[in-house]
Amino acid sequence: MTDTKQTTVRPVLALFALTLTVSAVLLGSTILNVALPTMQSDLGASTTQQQWFLNSYTLTFAGFLLVAGNAGDRFGLKRVLIWGTAAFTVTTSVTGFLDSPTAIIALRALMGVAAATIMPTTLAVILRIFPAGKRARAIASWAAASGLSISLGPLLGGALLSGGMWWGSVLELVALIALLGLAASLLWIPTVTPSGAGELRMMPVAASLAGIGLLVFGVVHATDKGWGYLGTWLPAVVGIAVLAGLVLTEARHREPLLDVGLFRHASFTVAAVALTLGSFVVFGYLYFVTFYLQTLRGYSPLQTGLLLIPLSAGLVLGAPLSQKATERFGARATIAAGMALMTAAFACVTGLGVHTAPAWFVADAFALQLGFALVLAPGMTLASSSVPTERAGAGSALLNTLRQLGSALGVAVLGSVLWSRYSGMMQDRLAGSPAGVRHTASESLASALATGDPAVLGAAGPAFIGAMHTTALVAAGVSGIALLVALFTRSSHRTRIVAAASQAPARQRADADHGS
Numbered sequence: 001m002t003d004t005k006q007t008t009v010r011p012v013l014a015l016f017a018l019t020l021t022v023s024a025v026l027l028g029s030t031i032l033n034v035a036l037p038t039m040q041s042d043l044g045a046s047t048t049q050q051q052w053f054l055n056s057y058t059l060t061f062a063g064f065l066l067v068a069g070n071a072g073d074r075f076g077l078k079r080v081l082i083w084g085t086a087a088f089t090v091t092t093s094v095t096g097f098l099d100s101p102t103a104i105i106a107l108r109a110l111m112g113v114a115a116a117t118i119m120p121t122t123l124a125v126i127l128r129i130f131p132a133g134k135r136a137r138a139i140a141s142w143a144a145a146s147g148l149s150i151s152l153g154p155l156l157g158g159a160l161l162s163g164g165m166w167w168g169s170v171l172e173l174v175a176l177i178a179l180l181g182l183a184a185s186l187l188w189i190p191t192v193t194p195s196g197a198g199e200l201r202m203m204p205v206a207a208s209l210a211g212i213g214l215l216v217f218g219v220v221h222a223t224d225k226g227w228g229y230l231g232t233w234l235p236a237v238v239g240i241a242v243l244a245g246l247v248l249t250e251a252r253h254r255e256p257l258l259d260v261g262l263f264r265h266a267s268f269t270v271a272a273v274a275l276t277l278g279s280f281v282v283f284g285y286l287y288f289v290t291f292y293l294q295t296l297r298g299y300s301p302l303q304t305g306l307l308l309i310p311l312s313a314g315l316v317l318g319a320p321l322s323q324k325a326t327e328r329f330g331a332r333a334t335i336a337a338g339m340a341l342m343t344a345a346f347a348c349v350t351g352l353g354v355h356t357a358p359a360w361f362v363a364d365a366f367a368l369q370l371g372f373a374l375v376l377a378p379g380m381t382l383a384s385s386s387v388p389t390e391r392a393g394a395g396s397a398l399l400n401t402l403r404q405l406g407s408a409l410g411v412a413v414l415g416s417v418l419w420s421r422y423s424g425m426m427q428d429r430l431a432g433s434p435a436g437v438r439h440t441a442s443e444s445l446a447s448a449l450a451t452g453d454p455a456v457l458g459a460a461g462p463a464f465i466g467a468m469h470t471t472a473l474v475a476a477g478v479s480g481i482a483l484l485v486a487l488f489t490r491s492s493h494r495t496r497i498v499a500a501a502s503q504a505p506a507r508q509r510a511d512a513d514h515g516s
Helices: 004-030 033-043 047-075 079-097 101-129 132-162 169-188 202-226 230-252 260-264 266-296 303-309 309-329 331-351 358-384 389-429 433-445 447-449 452-490 497-515
Strands: none
Touching: 004 047, 004 079, 004 101, 004 132, 004 169, 004 266, 033 047, 033 101, 033 169, 033 266, 033 303, 033 447, 047 079, 047 101, 047 202, 047 266, 047 303, 047 389, 079 101, 079 169, 079 452, 101 132, 101 358, 101 389, 132 266, 132 303, 132 309, 132 358, 169 303, 202 230, 230 260, 260 266, 266 303, 266 331, 266 358, 266 447, 266 452, 303 309, 303 358, 303 497, 309 331, 309 358, 331 452, 358 389, 389 433, 389 447, 433 447, 433 452, 447 452
16 A cells, blocks of 8 residues: 555656656667767778667667566566666666777667666556556656657767767766666656566567568668678568568467557557657658768767757657647647658758758758657557556557667668768769779768868769758658558547546556556
8 A cells, every 4th residue: 555645756756767767768879879970080980880889779679678578567667677777877888988899889789688678667667657647648758758868869969079078978978867767766666566467488589689680781781782782682581571470470479579469459550650650760860960960061069969959849849739739639630740740841851952051950850850749749648558557568668669670770771871872973973083082982971071082072062962862852751651651540439648538447446456
């Protein structure tokens, strides 16, 4: 039995601890973006290695979310969260002091494993400790903190790097925030009785890692070799086959780690598609605009971070707007509006050039993140409403697995489109130059600018801009697909977040059974 003080105060403090820990996890996924040019010069990292600095983290993050969510349901949400946050803090701190690209990629992968235990557990705790009437607002706060962390990463990282700190300082900041989250979790998160649901099986985890890893490897490899190379498309095809086999196997299992049965709910399908493809385009955007602002336009890391502040502003303003829009128009209409705004924002990226006024970029970045804000909280709440309370960990794990898969593929696919298109355009523009010059200039924008060759310098800027425009149009197409799914996926009734309030008495009884 809980006393009155615990009932009224602890959920608020617990929510603060949960948002702090999940903020560290998502900050760790974006704060490294502004450090990529510095890592390229300090560590000699290639374009492919730079993509793996980001993708090794999101790959293992996505792969281990399945078992992490079930571990929370079986062994206790707080226990799994504490151990995961401690591991995340240590691995993040160590990674910041490495000087080998290979070692950094390996440790970033371990960071992802630890992060996988945090993301679904924090959401599952919210679903267990908050009554149904307050759950939507708590999830909105959690989602807003998540999205804000993604946006603040470049600003905080840019401030450290412009202050003369080494590239690894950005990860030390993440480790510090995670340490604070660990302390807050120990103090304020209540011990939630394990449901005992969920069977821990490592074979689906291995299949998930193999499938996602091969798919991402093939896409990233296309940057160097192109899609006509056997070593590019074969791993991607095998990866897709492994993931398809995993889905079919789990669909027949009595206690699936990957509960594909949730896709029978139209509301879950709409939310999952929107969140997955939304993460795809947002993370891909953060990747390619870093090179546009720092390498091409010559802005410092701090100036780059400041120019990306509109991302945070769009999210902050969009969070309460999304809640009001959901209450008035419904979750699906709000999600559709958000995806439409994101699609338009990516189309407007084609207006950016070598000398475009920063105001154009700032306005477009604001619109993009405002659109994502209209997707994030309604999507998380809409999807969570389809998951039974006793399977909260596994359900949120599936949702976040899809989001992280979207993030990894966003960097891989859009990064591959960017550099493949850039390389092809440079080869065409420098057709009369020596083969060695063409090869060096086509490797990356930084390599081209470092040559000092007037012909190369004259070709590099327009080639990168053209490649970025193509990449933005691909992103617009992806977000457009999510818009169509939101508009045309039919359900038997109109889904509204406020409808969940009608289930409050049953949900509150379930919460009392599990949370007391």
